[in-house]
Amino acid sequence: MDNAAPLGKDLLGIKELKRDDILQILETASAFKEVLERDIKKVPTLRGKTMVNLFFEPSTRTRMSFELAGKRLSMDVINVSIQLSSVVKGETLLDTIRTMEAYGADIVVIRHSSSGVPHLLAGNVNASVINAGDGFNEHPTQALLDLFTIRRMKGRLEGLEVAIVGDIAHSRVARSNIYAMGKLGMNIRLVGPPTLIPAGIETLPGVKVFHRMEDGLAGADVVMQLRVQKERQDSWFFPTISEYAKLYILNSKRLALAKDDAIVMHPGPINRGIEISSDVADGTRSMILDQVANGLAVRMAVLYLLSGARA
Amino acid sequence: MNDNVLIKGGRVVDPASGLDSIMDVFIENGVISKVSGGIENPPDNCSVIDSAGLLVIPGLVDMHTHLREPGFEYKETIATGTRAAVRGGFTAVCCMANTNPVNDEPAITRFILSKAASDGACPVYPIGAITVGLDGKNLAEMASLADAGCVAFSDDGKPVMDSLLMRRALEYSRIFGKPVISHSEDARLVAGGVMNEGLNATRMGLRGIPWAAEEVMIARDIALCELSGGRLHVAHISTKGSVRLIREAKARGLAVTAETCPHYFTITDEACIGYNTAAKVNPPLRARADKLAIREGLADGTIDAIATDHAPHHREEKAMGFDDAPFGISGLETALALSLRMVEKGVISLNRMIDLMSAAPCRIMGIPERRIAEGSVANITIVDPAVEWEVDPASFVSLGKNTPFEGLRLKGRAAFTIVNGRVCENFKGD
Incomplete structure (x- = not known):
């Protein structure tokens, strides 16, 4: 984990990754998998960092997985779902995410029913954007x-x-x-x-x-x-x-x-x-x-590597 | 009839087997065991069909028949329809799904097959519905229908007006590789028409059906065929433009086939004059230029098959006013003679006719090809090409007496039809 080469700013899709990026994430996930098998499953790695889960589509598993992955890394985690957000009040997508950024979000995890929305956000905010599923595009x-x-x-x-x-x-x-x-x-x-x-x-x-x-x-x-x-x-x-x-x-x-x-x-x-x-x-x-359990280690790896990129 | 049959001295013509000469054909236990010149001393317990002067050709197959059962047994039944088929020289028919109930679920397919097995004079290959109830709204369970024995899919009698639904049907059919048959008719353009749009309709004060009603649907379905990669078969083409569209599609290498019916290459909308409901058919009888284009399409290979679109109706139904009478012609018992007429006129060769009426329908529908070859199951039509006869609907075996050819003098008919080895003499005592 120490010599992890940083990914880019965001994780928008597999399309944007190279073979070595994928392997690096899998290697890092293996290390976190060990952490998750310990008695105390929490590490201080990302203490003080903030993650926002911004879900415009209903999701239980993916949202829970990201939330727990963040908490295991000692991040502060905020969950925002469409019903609770200002979007219903007419706020634009970009304004919503800029608000999140103003709260100091380092990582925004987004799910949206429209393909390409994570890409739109990534180009407009400094926070790292993780695509948690966009339309029929990628997950x-x-x-x-x-x-x-x-x-x-x-x-x-x-x-x-x-x-x-x-x-x-x-x-x-x-x-x-x-x-x-x-x-x-x-x-x-x-x-x-x-x-x-x-x-x-x-x-x-x-x-x-x-x-x-x-x-x-x-x-x-x-x-x-x-x-x-x-x-x-x-x-x-x-x-x-x-x-x-x-x-x-x-x-x-x-x-x-x-x-x-x-x-x-x-x-x-x-x-x-x-x-x-x-x-x-x-x-x-x-x-x-096993997929569900492994999802936690993989998402911890992604959060960790993207934070490394920002460091 | 004996199991062993010797067909003696006929002109055996089977383009697929490369045969055209005077030969004998010996059938043992329903299978052709020998095809050769001069089989002397036939074994005992063998019946001989003296075929001097007759044509011995692969059994005809009608890929487009309405047997009307279940539901419309007063028009036709599986028993009467298949007997009419055999009398017309056909050794198998494919029956359309517009029965009542519609053949849109496996139970109906199984009913048709079991009824055909018990009552049928020849094998019946059911065609399943594309949409539930032929209502054009939901896809029928096509894979289950294919499993039950459906050889193709069609809403024949009704168009699939929704282009997306037709696209999906063509795509979905690729799972099991069976053709989707288009009844090509834009219902909006038909707009209540009852005969071909043109001077004759105008002079009779009847609403016309334009050629475009057929051609826009064929054009659409060709595009959907190309998009979907499915197999499209276009039923009963009747217009010059349809021939052109099919020709172009084939030139582009698309998986498109087409059939026409004897009435489209024989008569025109003049047959409707006098409000003759026997000539009311869908698509309608067209103009002379269309008739000639259909003949050209038969000759140059654009049109793959001749089908009857046998559509029997009850006398009382056809005895209504032209607007109210149902569309359809009872075609099984005149198709062969009308096609032989095209051979006689030099429009097509005999070989071509055999391909159009036997080999091609089998290929398109994926049913066993009829071959005059050693080892093939005996499905043979023995044609008397010289006999002259007059079309008399009263003598039809079909319950449907609705034909626009009443009184027409024709030449040639199926003296014998051999179905899976069983010999049927069609005009005994005539």
Whole structure:
């Protein structure tokens, strides 16, 4: 941790990171993972620094994870959600964040339903901006914790076969993972109905597209199921939830097509019986809760490295 | 009928097998076991079809049939419709989804298949609905329908007016690789029309359906086909501009196929004169230039298939005023002779006709190709090309007697239709 080379000012997306940046974050996260296994899980590293969680979309897990990561590093943490903010009173986005800055915020963690909002803020404030999910664009810390989890289980990343199944088109998690995995030499199989595969994605490094689970899962090291939004049937991305489940649920029969030691991941919250069966979600190969736990170490690493950049 | 059949001395024509000569075809247990010149001394227990002067061709397949069952059994049933098909020389039909209930869920598909297995004279390949209830609002469970046995998807009888929904259907169909069949008609442009827009409609005081109603939808669906990467099949094209659009799409290498129907290359909207509801069909009979363009499209390969769009209706329904009578022509029992007429006129070759009516429909719908070749299941149409006959709807096996060809003298018909090895003599005692 001592010789951590600083990242840039912000973490806006995986797109903006280099391979070495990603590896550095994963290394740093490993060190924090040890901290989290101690009796006393708190370190004084960022005492006196202030983090603002600015969430314009409902979120429980990501917000909690950032909040706890900040507290473990002894930061002062303020949570602002859209219902409580001045935005509803007509304040512009930039004014809101400048207010946060006036309170002395060093790091602003932002989630917004519009792609690109974190980028807009980053260009207008001195605080470090961390993208906690913007529209369908990116959710970089989720991809980082996914990679961290995979590497802990598999001991490596390069050359692994990863199937990402479901609504790729509307998934910032999928996009961040695709960029990250492509940079790390992993082979990515995107599996889903053609209606939910975004245009041009097959041209990205490492990506292959499949429409049938049976084709996409064969020999996979990692199967990552995405959450399906029930509302998507209203826009005809698929006819019904039950047909979607029939085609794309991960159950034990389908999991058997993957490698014997394949692991199962899901960014949560899961729809049991729709994209994942309960026996698989709760099974020994499920990493769903490990992902949550690892998310804490990864976010501590990101907060630490960005603070280093500001020091 | 015996299991073993010798078809003797016919002109065997199968372009896919490279055959066109006088040969014998021997069928054992429903499978073609020998195709050669002069099989002497047929084994015992074998029936012989003397086919001197007859054409022995791959069994015809109709990719666009309305069997009306379930729901409209007074118009047609699976039993009567498939018997009409066999009598017309067809060895299989694909039935459209606009029954009642609509074929928009696997239970209906299974009903059709089981009814066809018990009552059908030939195999039936169901076409599933694109949208639930053909209402153009929600996608049907197309993957489940494909699993149940649907070979393609169509809201035929109704257009899918919502472009986004059509896009999604074409995209979604790529999961299972089956074609989406476009009933190309912009409902807003049809605007209550009942026949082709033009002088004849004007002189009769009837509301017209413009060619553009068909062509804007074909143009849209070609664009959506290109965008989605799905397979588009355009049903019953009837206009000159439609032929041009399909030709251009194919030249660009798109996965587009098209069919037309015998009435579009045989007659024009003049057939409606006198308020003849037998000639009321959708899309409507068009102008002479359209008819000639359709023939050109058949000849140059733009149009892939001849389909009947067999649309039987009850006599009482067609006995209404022109505005109120339903659209549709009972086509299974005249399609072969009307197509042979194009061969006779030199518009298309016999080989081309066989491709249009047998090989191409099978290719498009992904159903087993009919071949006259050793090892193939015997699905064969034996055509008497010389027999002259007059179209008499009363003699139709189909319950639908609605034909604009009543009284027309035609030449050629299917003397025998062999379906999965079972021989049907169609005009015994005639």
